[in-house]
Structures are given as C-alpha cells and as structure tokens.
Amino acid sequence: MTHSPLDTTPDAPEAGSADAATQVTEEQSVVTSAADAAARAHAASTPFALTDRAARADALLAVADALAADADTLVPVGLRETGLAEARLRGELNRTVVQLRLFADTVRAGDYLDVRIDEADPGFALGARPDLRRYLVPVGPVVNFAASNFPFAFSVAGGDTAAALAAGCPVILKAHPGHPELSRLTAQVVVRALAEAGMPDGTFQLIEGQDAGIEALRDPRVAAGSFTGSLGAGRALADIAASRPAPIPFFGELGSVNPVFVTADGLVSAGGADALAAGFVASVSGSAGQLCTKPGFLFVPTGTLAQLDAPIREAAEGVAAHRLLYPKITSGYVERRDTILGVEGVRPVAAGTVEVDDDGHGWVTPTIVSVDLDTLLSAGEDLLDEAFGPLSIVVEYDPATTDLAALVPELFPGSLTATVYAGDTEQSDDLDRLVFALSRHAGRVLFGGWPTGVAVTPAMQHGGPWPATTNDSSTSVGTAALLRFLRPVAFQSAPDRMLPPELRDGNPSSVPRATAPAGESTSWGSTSV
Amino acid sequence: MTHSPLDTTPDAPEAGSADAATQVTEEQSVVTSAADAAARAHAASTPFALTDRAARADALLAVADALAADADTLVPVGLRETGLAEARLRGELNRTVVQLRLFADTVRAGDYLDVRIDEADPGFALGARPDLRRYLVPVGPVVNFAASNFPFAFSVAGGDTAAALAAGCPVILKAHPGHPELSRLTAQVVVRALAEAGMPDGTFQLIEGQDAGIEALRDPRVAAGSFTGSLGAGRALADIAASRPAPIPFFGELGSVNPVFVTADGLVSAGGADALAAGFVASVSGSAGQLCTKPGFLFVPTGTLAQLDAPIREAAEGVAAHRLLYPKITSGYVERRDTILGVEGVRPVAAGTVEVDDDGHGWVTPTIVSVDLDTLLSAGEDLLDEAFGPLSIVVEYDPATTDLAALVPELFPGSLTATVYAGDTEQSDDLDRLVFALSRHAGRVLFGGWPTGVAVTPAMQHGGPWPATTNDSSTSVGTAALLRFLRPVAFQSAPDRMLPPELRDGNPSSVPRATAPAGESTSWGSTSV
The missing domain is CATH 3.40.605.10 (Aldehyde Dehydrogenase; Chain A, domain 1)
Incomplete structure (x- = not known):
C-alpha cells in the first residue's frame, strides 16, 4: 500500500466547534x-x-x-x-x-x-x-x-x-x-x-x-x-x-436545466410510464438534485401525465430525506421552490418536503410539479431558471400542434445536456429538427438514459452555450x-537543437503529428502571383 | 474564364468626388x-x-x-x-x-x-x-x-x-x-x-x-x-x-512590437552587418510599416550599432516615400513618432520624413532610432508601445551582463512574433532560456528571417498573449x-440514423476519427469502485 501522508492527521473536530481555530x-x-x-x-x-x-x-x-x-x-x-x-x-x-x-x-x-x-x-x-x-x-x-x-x-x-x-x-x-x-x-x-x-x-x-x-x-x-x-x-x-x-x-x-423530451412515440422506448417515472425521479433526486446535469424539465405528450402521475408520486415519496450541502444551498432552493409553487397553473405531482435541522441544514425530499406549455411560456424565468435541488417540472405538450424545435432556442438557449426519448424506429422531419436544435443549444444530446450519468472519457462534452458555461468551446469533463489551459506557438526555421522534443526531426517523443508536405499546393498553380 | 459579376460595374469615381454619393x-x-x-x-x-x-x-x-x-x-x-x-x-x-x-x-x-x-x-x-x-x-x-x-x-x-x-x-x-x-x-x-x-x-x-x-x-x-x-x-x-x-x-x-534579438554570435548567421541592416529596413518599411508583424525592436550586442549605423541609414534613405493608409493612421503615426523622438537618450539612425499632401494623406520614409537598454527600461510605454508605421528602435545591450530572457516578460509580455539570430552552432543556457521565454510571450518564434512574411498554412500561428490578441488560444492566419468558430457537441447512445454523417457507423464521410475502444481502461482495474 502506498504510504499515506494523512496517517498522522489528528481526528477532525466538528465544523464550528471550539477546536476549529486550532485545526x-x-x-x-x-x-x-x-x-x-x-x-x-x-x-x-x-x-x-x-x-x-x-x-x-x-x-x-x-x-x-x-x-x-x-x-x-x-x-x-x-x-x-x-x-x-x-x-x-x-x-x-x-x-x-x-x-x-x-x-x-x-x-x-x-x-x-x-x-x-x-x-x-x-x-x-x-x-x-x-x-x-x-x-x-x-x-x-x-x-x-x-x-x-x-x-x-x-x-x-x-x-x-x-x-x-x-x-x-x-x-x-x-x-x-x-x-x-x-x-x-x-x-x-x-x-x-x-x-x-x-x-x-x-x-x-x-x-x-x-x-x-x-x-x-x-x-x-x-x-x-x-x-x-x-x-x-x-x-x-x-x-x-x-x-x-x-x-x-x-x-x-x-447553470443548466437539462430538458428531457418524450416524443409521441417515445414512451414505449422509455419502457413505459412506470419505467420513465422511476428513472426520472431517480435522476432528479440523486445527490438531492444537487447536480449540474439534473433534468429540470420533462416534456411529455398530452395525456401522458395521467399515466405518469401516480408512479412519479410513489417514486418521489419513496425517496428518503437527503441533507443539502450547506445552508446557502438550502435558502436558494427554498426560494426557487416557493417561486415555482407560487406560479399560477403549477400543479404539484409530488409535493416534497424541506425541513431545516438544528444545525441549519436543510433536509429535502423530491418536489415534482406539472404545468401546461402555455403556463411555461407565460411564466418565463420564474419557471425557466435553474432550481438547484431535487425539483423538476413536467410539461405536457400537444405533439400535433407544438413545434418543439422552434421552442428550444427561446426556452432553453444553453444547457449542458438535452435528452430525447423517441420511438425505436421513429424518423421524421420534426424529430430531425428537434435533435438539430438541441445540438445547437446543448453540449451533450442523449438518446434515452438520464443526463446525470457523466462518463469521463475522450468524447465527453460537459459545457454548452450560455448560461450553461461562459465558454462553450470548452469542456470541464x-x-x-x-x-x-493550452495555447499554440509556432517555431519557424528553427535549428533542430532549439526545438522542443515533440517538434524535432525524427519525432523522438513519438507524438502524433500532422504534416503538410512540400508540393501539396501545386494544384493551385493556376493562380497568378 | 469564370464569369465576372463585376464586368458591368461603372468606372469608380474618385473618393470624395461629387459622384461618391451616387455610387x-x-x-x-x-x-x-x-x-x-x-x-x-x-x-x-x-x-x-x-x-x-x-x-x-x-x-x-x-x-x-x-x-x-x-x-x-x-x-x-x-x-x-x-x-x-x-x-x-x-x-x-x-x-x-x-x-x-x-x-x-x-x-x-x-x-x-x-x-x-x-x-x-x-x-x-x-x-x-x-x-x-x-x-x-x-x-x-x-x-x-x-x-x-x-x-x-x-x-x-x-x-x-x-x-x-x-x-x-x-x-x-x-x-x-x-x-x-x-x-x-x-x-x-x-x-x-x-x-x-x-x-x-x-x-x-x-x-x-x-x-x-x-x-x-x-x-x-x-x-x-x-x-x-x-x-x-x-x-x-x-x-x-x-x-x-x-x-x-x-x-x-x-498590437504587437515583434522584437528581434541578435545574440553575441548572431551577426554572422545574419550574413553580416550589411545584410542584417538591409533585411531589417526592408521589413520595417514594407507596406510603410503598416503590418502587425513589423519588427519594432532590434536588439544587438554592444558595439554592433557602429557597424549597422551607416548601412541602416543608407537603406532607409533609399526607400521611396510611401502613402499611409488613411488620415487617422497618419495622425497616430506622427504622435507615436514624436513621442519616441522626444525621449531623452533616443538617437536617430535614419531620421525619416512625414509629409501630408493636399488630400490629407501622409507620405513617409522610414525612421530608425537607437537607444541603450537603460533608456528603454526607464522610458517604459513611451518607447514600448507599438508605433504603427515605418519606425523601429535598435537597442544595444551588453551580452556579458544582460539577461535577455529575464527582460522578455517585462518588456514584451505579448507579441505576435519574436525573432532570434543566433550563431550557427550556438548552444547555451542563456539562448535556451531566451527562446523559451519568447515561446511564452509570442505566438511565433523565428530563427532568422523577418516576421513580416506570414505563411498561410496549417502550422502558422498568428496570435499571442495580450496585447497581441484578446485570445491567445487562437490564430487568425x-x-x-x-x-x-466551432464548439463541441457530444451525442450519447444515438441511433445511427440520428447522427450527422461524420459520426455514423462506417464513417460514410471519411473523416479522421479518434476512437477510444472498449476495454482500454482495464489497466485501472485495481481501483475499487
């Protein structure tokens, strides 16, 4: 076993105890x-x-x-x-x-x-x-x-x-x-x-x-x-x-609200209403919803809510109360939750709870609400801003009359993620347009699954248009x-001995290199100089 | 020959002529x-x-x-x-x-x-x-x-x-x-x-x-x-x-001042004083010095100026007067030139001229001045700021006592280019340190030649730390x-039909792709989850 530099660390005092200063x-x-x-x-x-x-x-x-x-x-x-x-x-x-x-x-x-x-x-x-x-x-x-x-x-x-x-x-x-x-x-x-x-x-x-x-x-x-x-x-x-x-x-x-869209044919690929509800509540409530990728919105076709209502409530009520990270998170969550619950037309699916203990820590269970699309559009930022914590909003929309792709830029200009549940073989212009719109307004577009799982791999993208990130040309995962944390530098006509190993003749450090060979631009020879 | 959409364009009126409004x-x-x-x-x-x-x-x-x-x-x-x-x-x-x-x-x-x-x-x-x-x-x-x-x-x-x-x-x-x-x-x-x-x-x-x-x-x-x-x-x-x-x-x-450094052994590799002077004046005066990469400073070892003085003056005096682009460039150039000439210790090598014609256009010949290092250090921005136009400053330094590498961050925090003339086989810690410092404060480091030639190729870097560019992780050439003008997006678990061609199975659009195969992280298996 590797030697641990912490073996001799004294027992940690309780935060806020008299020992804290000593520590x-x-x-x-x-x-x-x-x-x-x-x-x-x-x-x-x-x-x-x-x-x-x-x-x-x-x-x-x-x-x-x-x-x-x-x-x-x-x-x-x-x-x-x-x-x-x-x-x-x-x-x-x-x-x-x-x-x-x-x-x-x-x-x-x-x-x-x-x-x-x-x-x-x-x-x-x-x-x-x-x-x-x-x-x-x-x-x-x-x-x-x-x-x-x-x-x-x-x-x-x-x-x-x-x-x-x-x-x-x-x-x-x-x-x-x-x-x-x-x-x-x-x-x-x-x-x-x-x-x-x-x-x-x-x-x-x-x-x-x-x-x-x-x-x-x-x-x-x-x-x-x-x-x-x-x-x-x-x-x-x-x-x-x-x-x-x-x-x-x-x-x-x-901030990011990570919308999830279930198309008219999508409920089947999600495994049905019970599976969708269970996955949704688990993703909303994991780590008490304190994740940048928590799904803040679930769009479902009109009529679906009747199937989702009970399983969502049952799943949410089955989640044990979870402590929020620290008091400022609690106060922020209470404020956002109160605002959302106060919007005319918002209906609780699972009411959820917030209780503050003697140490000032908030303990929460999931709050899931539903609205119709008109309510969402008229409420604006009261509903659209991120609610950091275990709260999410189910939105019913009419697939026959709603152009989801056109709504994306207005409702969700920048998110870390966006998720689509479509039919297993679904192909339509509407779906293509929705996916394209999401790819323009999110850093990662998921087909099924839930956005709170983040793979740490070469192809991961964790960043999206403002306000998801300040700089959407980058990823933080x-x-x-x-x-x-890099910038380019070019060396011109450098003697080999003055170059870093990565740029030297013979490639002594064996890095991949893209070479533009002499003579490649001869096809442009018809241009007069 | 390709059809020209401009074939029917009427003869252009003179700028400022009565026809301009019609145009x-x-x-x-x-x-x-x-x-x-x-x-x-x-x-x-x-x-x-x-x-x-x-x-x-x-x-x-x-x-x-x-x-x-x-x-x-x-x-x-x-x-x-x-x-x-x-x-x-x-x-x-x-x-x-x-x-x-x-x-x-x-x-x-x-x-x-x-x-x-x-x-x-x-x-x-x-x-x-x-x-x-x-x-x-x-x-x-x-x-x-x-x-x-x-x-x-x-x-x-x-x-x-x-x-x-x-x-x-x-x-x-x-x-x-x-x-x-x-x-x-x-x-x-x-x-x-x-x-x-x-x-x-x-x-x-x-x-x-x-x-x-x-x-x-x-x-x-x-x-x-x-x-x-x-x-x-x-x-x-x-x-x-x-x-x-x-x-x-x-x-x-x-803005960029593009310093050039000649080491103690560098004059030989430059082809001697006459060749260095000719190349320097040509680079300073080309396009009337109105180039982002114009060399604004030439550092030479003590004693070299005596050899450069006459050939620089002769080369500069051989350059015909050149019009500056437009009146605001002229006024800016006159102001910077006056400031530089007014600094105590600045000595003209080639005085140069500025004349304004009846249309308000400035016509200029190159101005080359020299200073010693102490003067440069004490004058600060009066000498260090860019002078856009055909003006450059020769600085004599004592190679035995001057740590050029240490001066770079203070004098030239961000340039598009920096150029070194070193001995053909020169190798020293000082040279290594200078080149490294330049690579941290410029986007392109040249060994010989002049920075005003810019190749438009894959490996070109035209950008450098502030104030050369606002964003030194990028190039504009x-x-x-x-x-x-690109940002990343990732697709997760997407059906092949929903992917852009570049990401589809079988690579139908034949783009280079970096693949992380399954199983590559098994070497980390010792980590407990």
Missing part, C-alpha cells in the same frame, strides 16, 4: 495567501512547463494513488461536511482517481498537443514557405474555483486541477467553504504527492476565501481561471477576468478539458 | 443594417450549418475563383483607396484566393472536426460507459470587423470571413472605412458567388459604420466576433462582447483559424 492553525501550512500563491505559481511555471511529459504523467498517477490510499481518511470528512452519501462519495473519489489516470494517459500519448508540421516548400502557391512547427504550450498559472457539490471530482483534486496539471500549468485552488477541512486534507495529499514526484514547489497551492479568490484572479501572474458553481458567482468572476488590464480566459460552468 | 446609392443593395443582417444571418444559420462539407468547400472555391477573375477590377480600387503598391495588392489578393482554397481543402478533409468516438464499454473503470460521439459544430453568426491594412486578406473576403464560412457560420462583415468602395465591390463578388454556389441567403452580409458594428456585436443572434485593428478599438469591442447579457467569444488581433 486551522495546525493545517495552515497548506493554505497560502493569494499574493504568495501567485508568486510561487509564477516561479513554478517555467520549470513545470519544462518537465517532460512522462514525468508529469507519473506525477498525476502519484496523486491518484495517494488519493486512493487515503480514501478511508478523506471520505468520512466529506460525509460530515457535505451530507452526501458514502457510496456516492466513494464513487466520486474513485472517479477523481480515474480521471487523474486518464489525464496521465493523455499526457503520455501527446495527441492533445495538436502538432502540425509544415515542411519548407520553395514551390508553395504563395511563394517560398519556411519550415513551420506548431504545438500547444501551457498558458501558465491557473486559478481553479472549487465546486460545493462534488467535494472530490470538482474540488481540490478534481477535473479542473487534473486538467491544468496535465497541461503543465501550476494550480492555485480556491477552496469551497462548504467543505473546508476536506479541502485542506486533500490539498495536503496533492502537495505531498507532487513534491515526492519531483514537481516544482508551487505546482499546487490552496487558497481560501472569496477575497483571496478574486485577488488571485486579478493577479497579473495568473493566466486563466476555471469555476463550477452558480450563475451569479460565475458571471461576477467572468466579468473580473474579462475586465483585467490584461484579460485572461475564464472557464465557468454555471473528459480528456479534452486540458485544452482549456 | 453609394447604386451599391447600397449590398449594404445591410445591423438588425437586418442579424436577422438574415440567424435565418441562414441552420441551413448553412446543415450544408454538407463538400458543398461548402465548393462554395469557398467559387468565391476564390470569382475574386481571382475580378482582380483587374478590384485592384485599381484598392490602389486608390489605400495607397498600397500594385504588386503588394495583387500578391495580397492572391493570398486571399489561396487561403479560401486552403480552407476548402480543410473543410473537405474534415480533420478539424476533432471527431472522438468512445465505444460503449460495460467494463469501464467507472462503471458501464455509453456510446459517445463528439465533434465540432458551427457556433452561429459571426461578426467580423475588417482591418484597414490588408484590404483583401484581412478585409471583406479575408481570413476571418474564409474561416467562419469554412466553419459553417454566416458572416456579417463590418467594412473598414479606409476602403469603402473596395469593400462593397468585394462584398458583391462574395454574395453572388455564394448565391450561385447555392448557399443560403444571408450567408454573407456587409454592414458599414461603427454604430452598426457595435449593434451587430451586441445582437443576441450573433454568436462570435473577430477583429483586426488597434489596441483601443479592439479592447472596446472585447469589453462589449464580454459584457453582453449572454457573453460571446471575441477574437481580436490588436492559417487553417487552424476556423477553430475559433
């Missing part, structure tokens, strides 16, 4: 000020970028192994701080470990470098062309704002950190206040594993507090930002990044996520 | 208001995105052929409106034609789609993984702000237009006021060629005036912006794009430029 003092070595973090990340930037890819891959594996080895220390702290279930947190930690390994494989393979080599060509259509070699280089220090709802997979050692480290960028991690102790413990694991793997001091650092996060994002030594959280906070940070004296890219994953 | 009226059909342009581009967006790639490639070729066929009509208008030389404009038009053909080839090949296919895998390390297929889709209507200094290659039918059309995005082109008639004539060629190739109405439109440009950039139907021009205008537009209710990506190519 902070004992662990403060892992927490840095924004200015110090920027200075150290800046200093680490060059040596880390120059680390060869194999060593960087090994470092990612070392972090993965260290996290896996410390699961039994980390998970209980996560349980206490977040209220999430043990199976969920163990699965999430495993996902965090696996995604570090996926990025290690990605770094080692080198495809992501997008190496392009134009051979020198004296006969090029525009006149003699020099030798040009282009690949992607790390942008420099990245500040990652951790999410509350994935205390492992989108937090300290989560996807953004793994992607930035894989790209060769030092990381300044702004901890989420919802799980401060877990953040510090995880940061200790990451810092030690990277140090033991020989990575430069300052490759990974933890900062705490909103002010520190903003200060880091404004620091001229920081080259990019990433974030997973609310629309309001994400917009504020995006505006800060864009308005700096030297603007930097900011990759925010914000899957191996393509490291592209956010 | 505008005759041609106004090609100019649209921002609101109309956005509406038509929005309407074109879906049919154009659905056009198959072969048809889109053919349309790009049709535009290229039409422009080539109309060279003799277009070039004389460009000559009159811009003051650029005929050889330059004919070469630039050819470049414009060739880059359209390059993009046609790129669209046909389909590599740029970054197709990724994850096979369904029941044994994936994180549990059963669905079939996922990801590729890039057009973002939607793009507003391109044309540049003044490349009336063909960065204007109406220039690189940004070619890239956006190649990506499948309708284009709203905001004309540059420096060459209004050429803009309208070129737009006519583009509109007719696209229509004849069967592309949707609204695929390409021309708008005029700053207010219309801003209105288009703010229009909710517009999905991205691109720009080539000044730092001030680019920053203002970038801020508008970022502060919209729904922010959009904005790709601005702004070369085939990679179309990536700016």
Whole structure:
C-alpha cells in the first residue's frame, strides 16, 4: 500500500466547534495567501512547463494513488461536511482517481498537443514557405474555483486541477467553504504527492476565501481561471477576468436545466410510464438534485401525465430525506421552490418536503410539479431558471400542434445536456429538427438514459452555450478539458537543437503529428502571383 | 474564364468626388443594417450549418475563383483607396484566393472536426460507459470587423470571413472605412458567388459604420466576433462582447512590437552587418510599416550599432516615400513618432520624413532610432508601445551582463512574433532560456528571417498573449483559424440514423476519427469502485 501522508492527521473536530481555530492553525501550512500563491505559481511555471511529459504523467498517477490510499481518511470528512452519501462519495473519489489516470494517459500519448508540421516548400502557391512547427504550450498559472457539490471530482483534486496539471500549468485552488477541512486534507495529499514526484514547489497551492479568490484572479501572474458553481458567482468572476488590464480566459460552468423530451412515440422506448417515472425521479433526486446535469424539465405528450402521475408520486415519496450541502444551498432552493409553487397553473405531482435541522441544514425530499406549455411560456424565468435541488417540472405538450424545435432556442438557449426519448424506429422531419436544435443549444444530446450519468472519457462534452458555461468551446469533463489551459506557438526555421522534443526531426517523443508536405499546393498553380 | 459579376460595374469615381454619393446609392443593395443582417444571418444559420462539407468547400472555391477573375477590377480600387503598391495588392489578393482554397481543402478533409468516438464499454473503470460521439459544430453568426491594412486578406473576403464560412457560420462583415468602395465591390463578388454556389441567403452580409458594428456585436443572434485593428478599438469591442447579457467569444488581433534579438554570435548567421541592416529596413518599411508583424525592436550586442549605423541609414534613405493608409493612421503615426523622438537618450539612425499632401494623406520614409537598454527600461510605454508605421528602435545591450530572457516578460509580455539570430552552432543556457521565454510571450518564434512574411498554412500561428490578441488560444492566419468558430457537441447512445454523417457507423464521410475502444481502461482495474 502506498504510504499515506494523512496517517498522522489528528481526528477532525466538528465544523464550528471550539477546536476549529486550532485545526486551522495546525493545517495552515497548506493554505497560502493569494499574493504568495501567485508568486510561487509564477516561479513554478517555467520549470513545470519544462518537465517532460512522462514525468508529469507519473506525477498525476502519484496523486491518484495517494488519493486512493487515503480514501478511508478523506471520505468520512466529506460525509460530515457535505451530507452526501458514502457510496456516492466513494464513487466520486474513485472517479477523481480515474480521471487523474486518464489525464496521465493523455499526457503520455501527446495527441492533445495538436502538432502540425509544415515542411519548407520553395514551390508553395504563395511563394517560398519556411519550415513551420506548431504545438500547444501551457498558458501558465491557473486559478481553479472549487465546486460545493462534488467535494472530490470538482474540488481540490478534481477535473479542473487534473486538467491544468496535465497541461503543465501550476494550480492555485480556491477552496469551497462548504467543505473546508476536506479541502485542506486533500490539498495536503496533492502537495505531498507532487513534491515526492519531483514537481516544482508551487505546482499546487490552496487558497481560501472569496477575497483571496478574486485577488488571485486579478493577479497579473495568473493566466486563466476555471469555476463550477452558480450563475451569479460565475458571471461576477467572468466579468473580473474579462475586465483585467490584461484579460485572461475564464472557464465557468454555471447553470443548466437539462430538458428531457418524450416524443409521441417515445414512451414505449422509455419502457413505459412506470419505467420513465422511476428513472426520472431517480435522476432528479440523486445527490438531492444537487447536480449540474439534473433534468429540470420533462416534456411529455398530452395525456401522458395521467399515466405518469401516480408512479412519479410513489417514486418521489419513496425517496428518503437527503441533507443539502450547506445552508446557502438550502435558502436558494427554498426560494426557487416557493417561486415555482407560487406560479399560477403549477400543479404539484409530488409535493416534497424541506425541513431545516438544528444545525441549519436543510433536509429535502423530491418536489415534482406539472404545468401546461402555455403556463411555461407565460411564466418565463420564474419557471425557466435553474432550481438547484431535487425539483423538476413536467410539461405536457400537444405533439400535433407544438413545434418543439422552434421552442428550444427561446426556452432553453444553453444547457449542458438535452435528452430525447423517441420511438425505436421513429424518423421524421420534426424529430430531425428537434435533435438539430438541441445540438445547437446543448453540449451533450442523449438518446434515452438520464443526463446525470457523466462518463469521463475522450468524447465527453460537459459545457454548452450560455448560461450553461461562459465558454462553450470548452469542456470541464473528459480528456479534452486540458485544452482549456493550452495555447499554440509556432517555431519557424528553427535549428533542430532549439526545438522542443515533440517538434524535432525524427519525432523522438513519438507524438502524433500532422504534416503538410512540400508540393501539396501545386494544384493551385493556376493562380497568378 | 469564370464569369465576372463585376464586368458591368461603372468606372469608380474618385473618393470624395461629387459622384461618391451616387455610387453609394447604386451599391447600397449590398449594404445591410445591423438588425437586418442579424436577422438574415440567424435565418441562414441552420441551413448553412446543415450544408454538407463538400458543398461548402465548393462554395469557398467559387468565391476564390470569382475574386481571382475580378482582380483587374478590384485592384485599381484598392490602389486608390489605400495607397498600397500594385504588386503588394495583387500578391495580397492572391493570398486571399489561396487561403479560401486552403480552407476548402480543410473543410473537405474534415480533420478539424476533432471527431472522438468512445465505444460503449460495460467494463469501464467507472462503471458501464455509453456510446459517445463528439465533434465540432458551427457556433452561429459571426461578426467580423475588417482591418484597414490588408484590404483583401484581412478585409471583406479575408481570413476571418474564409474561416467562419469554412466553419459553417454566416458572416456579417463590418467594412473598414479606409476602403469603402473596395469593400462593397468585394462584398458583391462574395454574395453572388455564394448565391450561385447555392448557399443560403444571408450567408454573407456587409454592414458599414461603427454604430452598426457595435449593434451587430451586441445582437443576441450573433454568436462570435473577430477583429483586426488597434489596441483601443479592439479592447472596446472585447469589453462589449464580454459584457453582453449572454457573453460571446471575441477574437481580436490588436498590437504587437515583434522584437528581434541578435545574440553575441548572431551577426554572422545574419550574413553580416550589411545584410542584417538591409533585411531589417526592408521589413520595417514594407507596406510603410503598416503590418502587425513589423519588427519594432532590434536588439544587438554592444558595439554592433557602429557597424549597422551607416548601412541602416543608407537603406532607409533609399526607400521611396510611401502613402499611409488613411488620415487617422497618419495622425497616430506622427504622435507615436514624436513621442519616441522626444525621449531623452533616443538617437536617430535614419531620421525619416512625414509629409501630408493636399488630400490629407501622409507620405513617409522610414525612421530608425537607437537607444541603450537603460533608456528603454526607464522610458517604459513611451518607447514600448507599438508605433504603427515605418519606425523601429535598435537597442544595444551588453551580452556579458544582460539577461535577455529575464527582460522578455517585462518588456514584451505579448507579441505576435519574436525573432532570434543566433550563431550557427550556438548552444547555451542563456539562448535556451531566451527562446523559451519568447515561446511564452509570442505566438511565433523565428530563427532568422523577418516576421513580416506570414505563411498561410496549417502550422502558422498568428496570435499571442495580450496585447497581441484578446485570445491567445487562437490564430487568425492559417487553417487552424476556423477553430475559433466551432464548439463541441457530444451525442450519447444515438441511433445511427440520428447522427450527422461524420459520426455514423462506417464513417460514410471519411473523416479522421479518434476512437477510444472498449476495454482500454482495464489497466485501472485495481481501483475499487
């Protein structure tokens, strides 16, 4: 078994207990000020970028192994701080470990470098062309704002950190206040594993507090930002990044309502009303609905609701009360839920409950409501805005008179996901148009299944048009996520000895390369110069 | 010969002549208001995105052929409106034609789609993984702000237009006021060629005036912006794009000073002082220095200036006076030149001239000055800001005591290019550090040669850290430029019939695809779930 850097960590005090201050003092070595973090990340930037890819891959594996080895220390702290279930947190930690390994494989393979080599060509259509070699280089220090709802997979050692480290960028991690102790413990694991793997001091650092996060994002030594959280906070940070004296890219994953559409023939492919209801309620209520991909809307043909009503209510009433992550989530959920329930024409299918315990934690069961399409259209943002928590809206529409494709841009301009249940052999212009519209307004289009399952793989896309993300040309899940932290540079007429190994003659580091050979543009020879 | 849509165009009136108003009226059909342009581009967006790639490639070729066929009509208008030389404009038009053909080839090949296919895998390390297929889709209507200094290659039918059309995005082109008639004539060629190739109405439109440009950039139907021009205008537009209710990506190519460094051993590889001086002056004065890649600084070892002084002056004095593009360029150049000449310690090597004719056009010969390093460091932005026009600064430095690599981030934080002249077999830590620093602060690093030659090829990178561009992860020259106007979408568990051809089983459209086969993650099997 790998040595665990956490073996000697004292028992964690209860959050808010008298011991909390002591705990902070004992662990403060892992927490840095924004200015110090920027200075150290800046200093680490060059040596880390120059680390060869194999060593960087090994470092990612070392972090993965260290996290896996410390699961039994980390998970209980996560349980206490977040209220999430043990199976969920163990699965999430495993996902965090696996995604570090996926990025290690990605770094080692080198495809992501997008190496392009134009051979020198004296006969090029525009006149003699020099030798040009282009690949992607790390942008420099990245500040990652951790999410509350994935205390492992989108937090300290989560996807953004793994992607930035894989790209060769030092990381300044702004901890989420919802799980401060877990953040510090995880940061200790990451810092030690990277140090033991020989990575430069300052490759990974933890900062705490909103002010520190903003200060880091404004620091001229920081080259990019990433974030997973609310629309309001994400917009504020995006505006800060864009308005700096030297603007930097900011990759925010914000709000999404992930509509699901059942066509007139779709109920059969969904396995019937009972199966659809069970899957829907499970997807809405898993992790108490605190997932970016929770289906916020279920569109069903007129008359279907009568079949779904009882099974949805029964499934929802069978879900045990689940704690929400932290008090601010509770207050936000109560506010959105009250607004939705207050809209004229909204009918509860499963009323659901919200109860606040003595510690201020909200405990919830699923709330499912139904509306007709006219109500949805007239209510606007009161119904259309994301409700973060276990609430979803069933919408009945008339397939004979409703142009779903035309409604998508207005109702759902930007979502992470959109799901279609169509007939097994259904083919129609309406369906083609709906799928096309969804592909223009969501990052991932599912055919059956539920969007809350997110594969961490090369082809995953987790990002969509505003307000789903600030930057829909990127993904925050899957191996393509490291592209956010790279930029291209071209070397012209460079002596071989001055090139990075990935661009040298003979391809010593064995990366895939796209070569434009001399003479390929001769077909344009009819053009006069 | 291809039929020319311009064969019947009347002789163009002189700019500012009494006929100008008539001309505008005759041609106004090609100019649209921002609101109309956005509406038509929005309407074109879906049919154009659905056009198959072969048809889109053919349309790009049709535009290229039409422009080539109309060279003799277009070039004389460009000559009159811009003051650029005929050889330059004919070469630039050819470049414009060739880059359209390059993009046609790129669209046909389909590599740029970054197709990724994850096979369904029941044994994936994180549990059963669905079939996922990801590729890039057009973002939607793009507003391109044309540049003044490349009336063909960065204007109406220039690189940004070619890239956006190649990506499948309708284009709203905001004309540059420096060459209004050429803009309208070129737009006519583009509109007719696209229509004849069967592309949707609204695929390409021309708008005029700053207010219309801003209105288009703010229009909710517009999905991205691109720009080539000044730092001030680019920053203002970038801020508008970022502060919209729904922010959009904005790709601005702004200011760059393109430093050139001659090492202690570099003068020999440059061919000696005379050759270096001749190449330097030619690069500074070509097109009257009105190029984004003009070398604004030449660093030479102490003592070298004595050898360069006479040949630089002689070469500069041999350059004929050249008209600047339009009066605002002249006033900007005069202001920057006066500021630079007024800095204490600045010594003219070639004084240069600026004369304004009766039409308000500035005529210039090259101004080359020299300073020592201390003067440069203390003068700050007075010397470091871009001087757009035929002016450059020679800096003497002491190789024994100067750490050039350490100066790069402070003096030249972001440039399009940086050039090194080193010894033919030179190898040293200092040189390695300098090249690495330049690769972090420029988009293209040249070894010898001059940066004003820009190859339009797959490996070209024309973009660099702020203030060179607003978005250094992109290029505005070369085939990679179309990536700016694409975003990823993934299809999960889609029936083959519902997939775009590029993602279907059997790869009917023959695009390169990266496949993650089932079972590849078994090496991670030791992880507990």
